[in-house]
Amino acid sequence: MNRLYLTTPIYYPNARPHVGSAYTTIVCDVLARYKRMCGYDVAFLTGTDEHGEKLQRAADAAGMPVERFVAEKRELFRNLWHTLGISEYRFVHTSQNPAHRESVQWMIRQADKAGYIDKKKYVGRYCISDERYVSDGPEPANCDVCGRPAELISEENYFFKLSAFGPSEPGREDGKLMELYRDNPQFVQPDFRRNEVISFVKSGLRDISISRRRLKWGIPWPGDDEQVVYVWYDALTSYLTGIGFAGEKRSKDFEKYWMGAEGPTEVVHMIGKDILRFHTVYWPAFLMAAGLPLPKTIFAHGWIYYEQDKMSKSKGNVVYPEPIVDAFESFGAPGNDALRYYLLREAPFGHDTSFSYEGLIDRYNSDLANDLGNLANRTAPMINRYFDGLVPKAVEHSESDNATPSVLPVDTHARMLPRMATQTRTYTVNCFDRYEFSSGLAEVWRLIRGANTDLSNIKPWALAKDPSKRDQLAEVLGNAYEVLRFAAALTHPVLPFAARRLWQQLGQASIIDEFDPKSLRWGCVDPGTKAGKPEPIFPDFKRDKREALLTKIHELAEADRALSQPKGVQVPIPSESQPAPAKADSSSPAAPQNDSQSPSKITIDDFAKVEMVVAQIVAAESIPGAKKLLKLQVDIGSETRQVCAGIAEYYRPEELVGQKIVLVANLEPRKLRGIESNGMVVAASAGPEGKPILATFKEDVPNGTRLK
Ligand code: MSP
16 A cells, blocks of 8 residues: 655744645645545644744743743644644644654764764854854854844854765765765755755755754753754654654554555655755754654745735735635635635646735636536536436547547537546646646646537537437536546545535545545446536626625634734724835745734833824715725824724714824825725724724813824
């Protein structure tokens, strides 16, 4: 039996997971489902990376003990995987986990015994955000991952002799790592990433510090309680712990999936491009130093941007999956599948892609509602109407024989469908085997569109009126049915919920999760198969419905953001109205988003930067299509300003006119739903729904008076 051990990176639980973090997990879920369908024994691991300075700082900022902080945030990840229907996964977490502590300490002891560990003084620049040493020496340096200035540190540390795995001299192609890349071209994928790694290693490797003296939040260095293990050594080792490794204690699963006790296992680490070096340079060296086998493949995918821009909390453009799923589902559409399909179809896997809500809906409308949905909505009802639900025989086709006997007129495209379907199956599974999800899906859609074109050209409803055309009618509907059966099986890994429903509607008795797409053969439908009850799976979102869905997504996203903000006095304005950063962030896309790094206390000078003034509402009106927003004109003494405020659900426009409120007057203007908003209204956010209660005054105060 073929075996696959597939891992996502373990995520930093310093913030709530967004669509970017969900991406790797979704892709792995697609792959795991696909391989299980192909008969693989799959172990699928995800988890959380809980040690290190970044987490300690986040917990400090939240005013919580770090143990409790990470344990709480860890649950956000598990909850999201549940919401997204992620299948049969194992979950590893690195802190408060005795087995993991054993694993890491064992790895260190092995490397030490093999002579790969040294103790020496380290002076250098370290990026706290990315947990990485940026440069040796005290000179100022910026992190080459996130672009931020790195901090100066000096300490006596344990070093890992990474140089022993690199080339004997810079520029040479010898050494264990270069051999690994040369002998195993599939080790780093895609190829352009492999080239990147090779040129990095070829230029020479230096030893790396793998312990931290200053930090307590980590795994104690074996035999030296003053130091903890470097967080990346700790994190990477979780791939072993997660499968049942604990140093000398090893589970059967570890022996099976990592050591290959029952025959070879493909070990695949799926990662984002930002953590390529850790996985392709450090990790194989750590494993070699411990004498353990190496994974087969490290695949680095691209990043998801929001409308071409890096997602960041400060820009208010972080996309969370839950509002998307909920909004689609509130209209009876499969939200999870819509999101999964969009993420996998939009860009060639491995490359960056840009997320937009409009793009998501448009992709859903064209491919799912229009192409696949239409084919399903037309075929099953016609089979029910004209054949009492009994699935007619498609055009005959044998894979070894190019002739396709058919009673359909010679010039019809329909005679080509069987061959096309067979080719699509082969092409698509090959694509999925090579992680080329987008191309594989595009091919399935070529087939679906072909079947739709046939229905439109051949017009079975017209053939049905002529009893002498019964055979042709049977063939054209039999063909459409076969295309749907192929499409359901081939897309099931990506559309697990919708494809299962389609499979049932086709009257297929087998369990789709266990149906091997490679076994698809044209015309192999059990005689007597009856099509099930046709029910639309993909309602469309055209015209007004598109706007309604978009509005719903925005509303849910706004409510969701309000809920995840800290309690207390808040400003109930959708986050798009937060000030734009003065200048686009110059840091690279790899900079991690960090929810919790803002300090819990600010200075009086910080506060003085916020210009709050008394303002009087002189006009108020609702904004069509934006349930939560009101457009206000406010008099601030020196001028009248226009602002948008997210208070429409609690205040009627007419009751606001004349009221004195508090306005943050020195924010950069922003556009909300295309309307300029020049300031921000201050309100308390009450109760779990964050009901806005406007801050106002008991006494009369002149407009424009500054609050201090
Ligand atoms: N904890 C480390 C990984 C240790 S693995 C032994 C880490 N965590 S992370 O939470 O910052 O990132 C986890 C993964 O999420 C990375 O693969 C990263 O590339 C991915 N993504 C985070 N934001 C992303 C996007 N916007 N788009 C796509 N993937 C992104 O790194």
